[in-house]
Every structure is written in structure tokens, then in C-alpha cells.
Amino acid sequence: MADAKYWTAQCASHGLVKVKxxxxxxxxxxxxxxxxxxxxxxxxxxxxxxxxxxxxxxxLGLARQLAVLENS
Ligand SMILES: [Zn+2]
Incomplete structure (x- = not known):
């Protein structure tokens, strides 16, 4: 599966940026x-x-598990 990856990087103007x-x-x-x-x-x-x-x-997996717990 060619899922997008998640990255963090440094920008001179923005500091830490997150990219998917x-x-x-x-x-x-x-x-x-x-x-x-x-x-x-x-x-x-x-x-x-x-x-x-x-x-x-x-x-994200943890958040999903928590959501399942909260809804049960
Ligand atoms: Zn920037």
C-alpha cells in the first residue's frame, strides 16, 4: 500500500512544519x-x-482504540 508518509521538517520562516x-x-x-x-x-x-x-x-491507532472504548 502506497500510503502517504508523515514528516516533520524545519523551515526558516515557520520553524517546525508537519507534512503529509x-x-x-x-x-x-x-x-x-x-x-x-x-x-x-x-x-x-x-x-x-x-x-x-x-x-x-x-x-492515530491509539485514538481509534480510545474512541471505540468510549463508544462501547
Ligand atoms: Zn515555511
Missing amino acids: QKTMPTTCKEEIQCGKRSFRRCGNALTEQLDVTEKVTNA
Whole structure:
């Protein structure tokens, strides 16, 4: 299964950013407001990419189990 992976990375403008995509993110896709209604992509190079897929999916699995417990 080609699921998306979860990443954290450092952006010079945004600090720690979280990204969900299949390949390692290289540029920041956070949106920056540059007018009353206009946004643009940050586009800064990302550094210190970390694959946190396991942590995130574990957390999601735990949340699902808790939801099941609460509903039973
Ligand atoms: Zn950024």
C-alpha cells in the first residue's frame, strides 16, 4: 500500500512544519498571507526532515482504540 508518509521538517520562516506526502518534502508548502485575501506558498527549502509516520500512525491507532472504548 502506497500510503502517504508523515514528516516533520524545519523551515526558516515557520520553524517546525508537519507534512503529509509520499516523498520526503524539500520545500515548505505553508501558506503565507501576502494581502487581504491572497496567499502564496512559502517555498523555503526544508531541512532536518524526519519521517514520523510510525509515531503518527501509532497515535492515530491509539485514538481509534480510545474512541471505540468510549463508544462501547
Ligand atoms: Zn515555511
